[in-house]
Amino acid sequence: xxxxxxxxxxxxxxxxxxxxxxxxxxxxxxxxxxxxxxxxxxxxxxxxxxxxxxxxxxxxxxxxxxxxxxxxxxxxxxxxxxxxxxxxxxxxxxxxxxxxxxxxxxxxxxxxxxxxxxxxxxxxxxxxxxxxxxxxxxxxxxxxxxxxxxxxxxxxxxxxxxxxxxxxxxxxxxxxxxxxxxxxxxxxxxxxxxxxxxxxxxxxxxxxxxxxxxxxxxxxxxxxxxxxxxxxxxxxxxxxxxxxxxxxxxxxxxxxxxxxxxxxxxxxxxxxxxxxxxxxxxxxxxxxxxxxxxxxxxxxxxxxxxxxxxxxxxxxxxxxxxxxxxxxxxxxxxxxxxxxxxxxxxxxxxxxxx
Numbered sequence: 001x002x003x004x005x006x007x008x009x010x011x012x013x014x015x016x017x018x019x020x021x022x023x024x025x026x027x028x029x030x031x032x033x034x035x036x037x038x039x040x041x042x043x044x045x046x047x048x049x050x051x052x053x054x055x056x057x058x059x060x061x062x063x064x065x066x067x068x069x070x071x072x073x074x075x076x077x078x079x080x081x082x083x084x085x086x087x088x089x090x091x092x093x094x095x096x097x098x099x100x101x102x103x104x105x106x107x108x109x110x111x112x113x114x115x116x117x118x119x120x121x122x123x124x125x126x127x128x129x130x131x132x133x134x135x136x137x138x139x140x141x142x143x144x145x146x147x148x149x150x151x152x153x154x155x156x157x158x159x160x161x162x163x164x165x166x167x168x169x170x171x172x173x174x175x176x177x178x179x180x181x182x183x184x185x186x187x188x189x190x191x192x193x194x195x196x197x198x199x200x201x202x203x204x205x206x207x208x209x210x211x212x213x214x215x216x217x218x219x220x221x222x223x224x225x226x227x228x229x230x231x232x233x234x235x236x237x238x239x240x241x242x243x244x245x246x247x248x249x250x251x252x253x254x255x256x257x258x259x260x261x262x263x264x265x266x267x268x269x270x271x272x273x274x275x276x277x278x279x280x281x282x283x284x285x286x287x288x289x290x291x292x293x294x295x296x297x298x299x300x301x302x303x304x305x306x307x308x309x310x311x312x313x314x315x316x317x318x319x320x321x322x323x324x325x326x327x328x329x330x331x332x333x334x335x336x337x338x339x340x341x342x343x344x345x346x347x348x349x350x351x352x353x354x
Contacts, residue, residue, distance in 0.1 A: 043316050043348040044299050046338070051297050053332040054228070054286040055220055059211040059267070061231070061281040063182055063203035069093055071199045072101050073172040077192045081183045084277065086205055088180045090134045093202075096194045099163055104130040106176035115168035116151045120144040126176065127169065131157060180205060184279070207272040209239060209283055212262040215248040220287040221265045228286035229267070231275060238270040239285075290330055297335040302349045303328070313338065314350035321350065 079095035087093055092100035106126035112118070114127055121144055128142045128150055137153030151167045158165045163173060181202035188199050209229060213221055221244045229239050245264035267285065269275055304312045304323065312323045329337030 042351050042353045044302055044351045046296055046298055046343065046345055046347040046349060048294060048296050048345040051292045051295055051330050051332050051335060051337050052288050053290040053330045055217070055289040057211055057213060057217070057220070057285050057287060059209045059229075059265075059283045059285045061207070061209055061275055061278055061283050063184065063279060064206040064208045064266070065178070065204040066184065067177065067181070067202055068198045069101075069175055069177075069200040069202055070171070071188070071195055071197050072096070072175070073099065073194060075099075075194050077188050077190055077194050080186045080188055080190055081200075083183055083185065084279075085183045086180055087183065087202075089130060093175055093181075094186075094188065094199055100161055101172075101199075102161065102174050103181065104174050104176050105133075105179055106130070107178055108176060110169075110171040110174050110176050113168055113170040114146060115166075116146055116148065118146050120146075123176075124150070127174075128153075177202070178204070207269050207275050208242070209267040209269070209285060211265040211267065211285055212249075213265045215261040215263055218244070218263055220289055221263070222288075225288055227267055227288070229269070230284040230286075232278060232281045232283065235274065237274040239267040240270065241287075242266050242268045290332075292330045292337050295329065295337045296339060296343060296345060297337050298349050299351055300331065300334055300336050302351045303336065313340075313343070316348045316350055 073096045075097035077094065077096055078098045079092065081087060081092075081094065087103050089103060089105050091103055093103050094101050104127070106123075106129075108123045108126055111123070114124060118124065124146045125142060125144045128137065128140060131137045131150070131153045132140065132142055134157065136157050137149060140149040140153050141147065154169055155165050155167050158167075158169075158173075161173075182205050183200055184203050185201040186199075187197075187201065188194065211221075221241055223241055223244050225241045227239050227241060229237050231237060243264070243266040248261035248263050250261045251259050298313060302313055303326075304314060306312050306323075306325060310325055311328055312325045315322050315324055324340055324342060326338040326340035326343060329339070331337075
């Protein structure tokens with residue numbers, strides 16, 4: 001970024017870092033009078049490469065693919081999983097009258113009763129794939145037809161699960177979801193009377209960071225772009241923007257006032273293990289706001305505030321030191337883009353001694 005804000009901020013930093021020795025008077029043969037005494041005793045290299053400026057936005061560390069699990073059979077709730085529990089294929093999502101509502105994998109919901117005589121369909125094949133994966137139906141052909149072998153596999157599965165052995169399955173026994181799930185919230189408790197409606201809120205086990213990005217800053221969010229993430233414990237990790245919403249949404253704040261419109265941004269984590277098991281935890285996301293390619297740059301602390309305005313660098317060549325005026329560009333990663341007559345890659349510039 002360019003402009004007055006950065007120049008003022010840079011000067012403020014330099015007064016501290018340079019110990020008040022950063023002002024120079026421009027006179028003399030080349031328009032500059034070197035300082036009477038060298039203000040620095042360390043040097044840094046002028047390098048060439050890409051320089052990236054970032055903007056920080058708030059986000060929430062959570063889990064992907066939130067879904068609602070419906071209530072099924074009538075009766076009394078006798079078991080509910082604890083929050084954070086991971087449930088896999090063939091395991092109970094909850095129990096009513098000690099009978100399990102079983103998770104099976106699939107993208108089609110259980111929208112009809114499956115039994116012998118039902119018309120062929122992809123939901124039949126979905127059921128058969130799960131039965132086979134759970135060790136049932138060795139003689140069953142996995143296709144879209146509910147055969148007698150499928151009927152026998154269902155009977156064996158029902159017997160093992162303590163369910164009535166009918167050979168038919170419906171939405172009171174099975175919930176189809178795309179994969180294993182993590183329990184985010186239980187809407188029912190042991191002792192409740194089971195009823196139609198939501199029983200659980202679940203998510204996938206995939207970690208992500210969600211950002212409600214101010215719609216005026218949507219240029220920061222580019223699908224596939226890498227971002228930096230500061231976790232709640234202060235540690236840092238990396239991520240990549242996976243999804244950027246196309247529709248701006250408006251919500252109300254705590255006072256009931258309409259908030260500024262935002263777009264949804266989802267970020268996947270490069271190393272999900274670094275995030276631990278925290279859910280709904282606040283994080284800070286650094287997004288790229290500007291990138292300058294193949295430019296010269298120096299550490300920000302190398303800049304000297306010139307008395308007549310602008311910035312300069314102290315060029316160090318052996319025992320010789322001279323000050324040259326430079327134009328500044330993008331700031332990023334503790335460095336600043338610089339340009340000026342005679343400035344070249346590999347030169348050494350003075351910096352305050354650490």
